[in-house]
Amino acid sequence: MSKGLPKRSEDYSLWYNELVKKADLAENSAVRGCMVIKPYGFSIWEKMQAELDRMFKETGHTNAYFPLFIPKSYLSKEASHVEGFAKECAVVTHYRLKNSEDGSGVIVDPEAKLEEELIVRPTSETVIWSTYKNWIQSYRDLPLLVNQWANVVRWEMRTRLFLRTAEFLWQEGHTAHATAEEAMDETVQMMNVYAEFAEKFMALPVVKGVKTESERFAGANETYCIEAMMQDGKALQAGTSHFLGQNFAKAFDVKFATKEGGLDHVWGTSWGVSTRLMGALIMAHSDDNGLVLPPKLAPFQVVIVPIYRGEEELALVSEKAKELMNDLRKVGVTVKFDDRDTHKPGWKFAEYELKGVPVRIAIGPRDLKNNTVEIARRDTLTKEQFDLTSMPISQKIAELLETIQTDIYQKAYDFREEKTTRVDSWEEFEEVLDDKGGFLSAHWDGTAETEEKIKEQTKATIRCIPIEREEEEGKCVFSGKPSKGRVLFAKAY
Amino acid sequence: MSKGLPKRSEDYSLWYNELVKKADLAENSAVRGCMVIKPYGFSIWEKMQAELDRMFKETGHTNAYFPLFIPKSYLSKEASHVEGFAKECAVVTHYRLKNSEDGSGVIVDPEAKLEEELIVRPTSETVIWSTYKNWIQSYRDLPLLVNQWANVVRWEMRTRLFLRTAEFLWQEGHTAHATAEEAMDETVQMMNVYAEFAEKFMALPVVKGVKTESERFAGANETYCIEAMMQDGKALQAGTSHFLGQNFAKAFDVKFATKEGGLDHVWGTSWGVSTRLMGALIMAHSDDNGLVLPPKLAPFQVVIVPIYRGEEELALVSEKAKELMNDLRKVGVTVKFDDRDTHKPGWKFAEYELKGVPVRIAIGPRDLKNNTVEIARRDTLTKEQFDLTSMPISQKIAELLETIQTDIYQKAYDFREEKTTRVDSWEEFEEVLDDKGGFLSAHWDGTAETEEKIKEQTKATIRCIPIEREEEEGKCVFSGKPSKGRVLFAKAY
Numbered sequence: 001m002s003k004g005l006p007k008r009s010e011d012y013s014l015w016y017n018e019l020v021k022k023a024d025l026a027e028n029s030a031v032r033g034c035m036v037i038k039p040y041g042f043s044i045w046e047k048m049q050a051e052l053d054r055m056f057k058e059t060g061h062t063n064a065y066f067p068l069f070i071p072k073s074y075l076s077k078e079a080s081h082v083e084g085f086a087k088e089c090a091v092v093t094h095y096r097l098k099n100s101e102d103g104s105g106v107i108v109d110p111e112a113k114l115e116e117e118l119i120v121r122p123t124s125e126t127v128i129w130s131t132y133k134n135w136i137q138s139y140r141d142l143p144l145l146v147n148q149w150a151n152v153v154r155w156e157m158r159t160r161l162f163l164r165t166a167e168f169l170w171q172e173g174h175t176a177h178a179t180a181e182e183a184m185d186e187t188v189q190m191m192n193v194y195a196e197f198a199e200k201f202m203a204l205p206v207v208k209g210v211k212t213e214s215e216r217f218a219g220a221n222e223t224y225c226i227e228a229m230m231q232d233g234k235a236l237q238a239g240t241s242h243f244l245g246q247n248f249a250k251a252f253d254v255k256f257a258t259k260e261g262g263l264d265h266v267w268g269t270s271w272g273v274s275t276r277l278m279g280a281l282i283m284a285h286s287d288d289n290g291l292v293l294p295p296k297l298a299p300f301q302v303v304i305v306p307i308y309r310g311e312e313e314l315a316l317v318s319e320k321a322k323e324l325m326n327d328l329r330k331v332g333v334t335v336k337f338d339d340r341d342t343h344k345p346g347w348k349f350a351e352y353e354l355k356g357v358p359v360r361i362a363i364g365p366r367d368l369k370n371n372t373v374e375i376a377r378r379d380t381l382t383k384e385q386f387d388l389t390s391m392p393i394s395q396k397i398a399e400l401l402e403t404i405q406t407d408i409y410q411k412a413y414d415f416r417e418e419k420t421t422r423v424d425s426w427e428e429f430e431e432v433l434d435d436k437g438g439f440l441s442a443h444w445d446g447t448a449e450t451e452e453k454i455k456e457q458t459k460a461t462i463r464c465i466p467i468e469r470e471e472e473e474g475k476c477v478f479s480g481k482p483s484k485g486r487v488l489f490a491k492a493y
Numbered sequence: 494m495s496k497g498l499p500k501r502s503e504d505y506s507l508w509y510n511e512l513v514k515k516a517d518l519a520e521n522s523a524v525r526g527c528m529v530i531k532p533y534g535f536s537i538w539e540k541m542q543a544e545l546d547r548m549f550k551e552t553g554h555t556n557a558y559f560p561l562f563i564p565k566s567y568l569s570k571e572a573s574h575v576e577g578f579a580k581e582c583a584v585v586t587h588y589r590l591k592n593s594e595d596g597s598g599v600i601v602d603p604e605a606k607l608e609e610e611l612i613v614r615p616t617s618e619t620v621i622w623s624t625y626k627n628w629i630q631s632y633r634d635l636p637l638l639v640n641q642w643a644n645v646v647r648w649e650m651r652t653r654l655f656l657r658t659a660e661f662l663w664q665e666g667h668t669a670h671a672t673a674e675e676a677m678d679e680t681v682q683m684m685n686v687y688a689e690f691a692e693k694f695m696a697l698p699v700v701k702g703v704k705t706e707s708e709r710f711a712g713a714n715e716t717y718c719i720e721a722m723m724q725d726g727k728a729l730q731a732g733t734s735h736f737l738g739q740n741f742a743k744a745f746d747v748k749f750a751t752k753e754g755g756l757d758h759v760w761g762t763s764w765g766v767s768t769r770l771m772g773a774l775i776m777a778h779s780d781d782n783g784l785v786l787p788p789k790l791a792p793f794q795v796v797i798v799p800i801y802r803g804e805e806e807l808a809l810v811s812e813k814a815k816e817l818m819n820d821l822r823k824v825g826v827t828v829k830f831d832d833r834d835t836h837k838p839g840w841k842f843a844e845y846e847l848k849g850v851p852v853r854i855a856i857g858p859r860d861l862k863n864n865t866v867e868i869a870r871r872d873t874l875t876k877e878q879f880d881l882t883s884m885p886i887s888q889k890i891a892e893l894l895e896t897i898q899t900d901i902y903q904k905a906y907d908f909r910e911e912k913t914t915r916v917d918s919w920e921e922f923e924e925v926l927d928d929k930g931g932f933l934s935a936h937w938d939g940t941a942e943t944e945e946k947i948k949e950q951t952k953a954t955i956r957c958i959p960i961e962r963e964e965e966e967g968k969c970v971f972s973g974k975p976s977k978g979r980v981l982f983a984k985a986y
Contacts, residue, residue: 096581
């Protein structure tokens with residue numbers, strides 16, 4: 001049963017949109033481009049947050065909170081930053097409403113105009129560096145390793161749930177260092193943290209790399225990223241970590257007394273991941289039956305569905321179900337027991353497939369007699385009769401969840417490898433991009449001009465210059481000019 | 494050493510402001526009324542959040558996320574709601590900036606005017622109930638028990654760190670029910686959850702009660718609250734829980750098919766606590782030396798300070814300190830070992846007193862010889878030599894932290910009791926309010942008129958009609974008219 005989901009193979013985009021809504025992950029709100037993250041979707045995001053937050057703290061960061069609003073003049077202090085963000089920001093101009101004179105409703109009170117307009121933060125470098133000016137005087141105040149979990153707003157014209165929304169939730173790390181080297185180490189460290197999170201928790205293989213100049217964050221000297229492949233062969237940028245050089249320190253005059261007795265501008269980084277990761281998670285693993293969630297991020301990992309006729313059978317089956325539930329909870333497995341009498345088992349099976357619950361256990365009267373249960377895997381849609389006397393259920397399920405986590409990753413990894421093609425001529429480039437899609441590993445001459453032309457002709461962009469690329473002499477696939485190594489091209493979200 | 498903190502007894506207000514800044518809790522930002530919550534302050538807030546979130550989940554609630562922006566027309570749909578919030582809201586009117594023609598900076602692009610202005614949420618009833626309309630069709634969809642952690646904005650003219658800021662962080666629960674009784678039970682349950690949190694974790698005794706009509710939430714039929722007393726005798730409303738009746742369901746046309754086959758409007762509640770609790774926590778317990786934190790909310794509960802001369806002594810003392818630290822961490826006590834050589838022990842003692850770390854352990858060479866440590870309590874500023882052979886340090890400290898938690902609560906409780914006075918005449922009312930302050934338990938005739946007059950004359954307001962008040966025939970302290978029981982008056986934050 002597919003719960004009326006469109007087929008992924010027929011219309012990937014429609015499949016995604018419907019899946020997000022039908023699996024109770026998110027929906028559009030009355031405000032253009034702003035989404036409502038529904039409880040089931042939010043509980044996945046909470047799990048992501050918890051793991052990331054733990055990883056940030058383990059690498060020495062602490063959380064803080066900075067204002068939602070940025071004075072308009074602040075945004076302009078870093079030249080390329082304002083270029084990047086001014087075109088799509090929400091502007092607060094007034095601070096009061098009043099009753100209209102004709103009594104028909106409320107209007108903006110023209111007398112309550114702000115002296116300086118406020119921008120709803122699209123990212124917080126400016127407001128944070130203006131604060132850091134007061135926090136940093138000496139090398140003893142460094143490094144400053146701060147993160148914040150926050151909402152940000154970018155007035156995107158074309159939005160899609162999770163992937164591109166006017167308001168989204170994210171974390172933004174903002175660090176300050178005494179040396180360029182230290183700041184660069186931090187930048188790379190956080191890219192690695194993101195990659196580890198994507199691979200271990202989201203079961204999402206990623207390519208670590210550096211952005212080309214034209215794809216860089218507005219205000220950064222260098223942008224590191226992790227790039228993932230979705231099931232339609234398109235790339236999705238899943239996280240970025242920016243080496244800001246001294247740009248924001250100079251824009252906000254943040255200097256420190258060095259150990260050697262000098263005075264220098266501070267070196268900065270910023271890094272972030274957002275609710276966009278939800279989009280990546282959904283698109284990377286799910287199928288025509290619905291979501292496929294890696295066990296480590298599933299709101300509950302196991303659902304137990306009782307099969308019964310009449311009160312008496314329900315009582316017996318429930319007793320067994322609760323016993324199993326207790327065994328599973330003792331080893332940290334999260335379980336839901338769905339004994340609602342308002343829905344049939346078949347309906348429930350389809351519902352939990354749609355919602356991507358990794359393991360389903362069904363227990364009926366025959367199981368009670370035979371001391372068995374039926375265990376179904378969401379990722380493979382396979383079932384088995386499990387003999388409860390063969391090993392403890394807790395061990396069985398714990399192992400199965402590990403296997404599922406690994407298998408989902410491996411499947412995504414194999415898919416990506418299969419969809420990554422080394423191309424060595426422009427003809428091949430165009431052909432592979434059209435027929436097969438995916439990542440194209442190709443030589444590039446290093447110029448923004450070539451990059452732009454390729455984008456114009458094919459819509460493919462350079463996703464990154466992979467960190468782990470081989471040195472290889474070659475010729476640019478487009479211009480024929482010399483190149484020192486391959487970069488990854490793809491169409492992207 | 495007081496780190497230059499003003500005396501609490503001399504200027505309570507200045508003492509509070511300076512304490513918030515000097516203890517690294519929060520500071521004002523460049524945006525009027527918006528604060529920066531600094532890492533140390535934020536880590537206390539995180540602990541509050543974690544406990545509250547656990548309590549909400551234990552009572553069946555799940556988290557979700559709703560948009561930051563509210564269409565102006567939504568705010569107006571509930572008549573008293575718009576009255577309450579229109580006068581102090583941030584209004585987004587445009588969605589783009591552009592370069593000014595004279596090249597001097599960026600200006601608001603007049604062509605990017607929104608068709609309908611958006612309000613930055615001051616609270617989310619309207620946007621949530623407009624969403625609930627799509628989520629609720631039948632009694633099977635009820636109850637709907639949702640919470641969100643979010644930032645909200647109310648354009649207050651006079652702001653104070655944590656207590657009253659234009660932007661603040663909070664949680665807002667929004668629930669929907671099939672019957673008035675169920676919604677009322679939820680309202681009372683959440684007031685009780687807040688009271689339990691305040692008393693068990695914040696060590697803050699509170700009075701549970703109901704607000705008078707004039708102090709009610711704009712859009713509620715009834716507002717329950719918890720009221721705490723600060724050390725200057727003023728009251729602070731620490732949390733509210735609103736019974737919304739069918740007001741928002743009617744405003745947003747949210748109906749459900751009843752079990753009996755009818756169609757009815759849904760009953761609602763909303764409830765919230767905010768970063769204002771940080772203000773309450775600070776003002777309830779702290780002293781001239783700085784913060785006093787209850788162990789359950791302290792970012793770290795114990796600090797170990799080494800006393801040494803030279804590298805060799807430091808090495809020996811450090812070894813012992815690390816051994817103790819491991820013992821403490823094993824039983825879940827959070828510990829910091831401050832072996833910085835940039836600051837003297839005396840400086841560190843004052844620093845951790847300022848920051849309210851509940852227990853300080855000092856270890857020097859003599860301690861090593863005698864197998865002792867010095868244990869200092871922040872709340873009482875008392876010290877003892879502790880014989881490490883007398884009982885395990887983990888047991889000693891775990892017990893001490895429990896004692897401190899209880900003692901801080903008891904001290905605040907005794908203070909409040911001492912500062913709560915039953916008054917039976919207007920003369921007495923004015924005299925006690927002026928001389929002693931605190932809570933005045935007095936008869937009131939139940940009219941808004943009397944309430945207003947008392948407020949005008951004395952600045953005291955009715956904090957609440959306590960839930961646990963005795964039935965007592967009496968005469969209104971102001972008007973002399975009959976009254977059925979006492980209410981609590983106080984000057985309030």
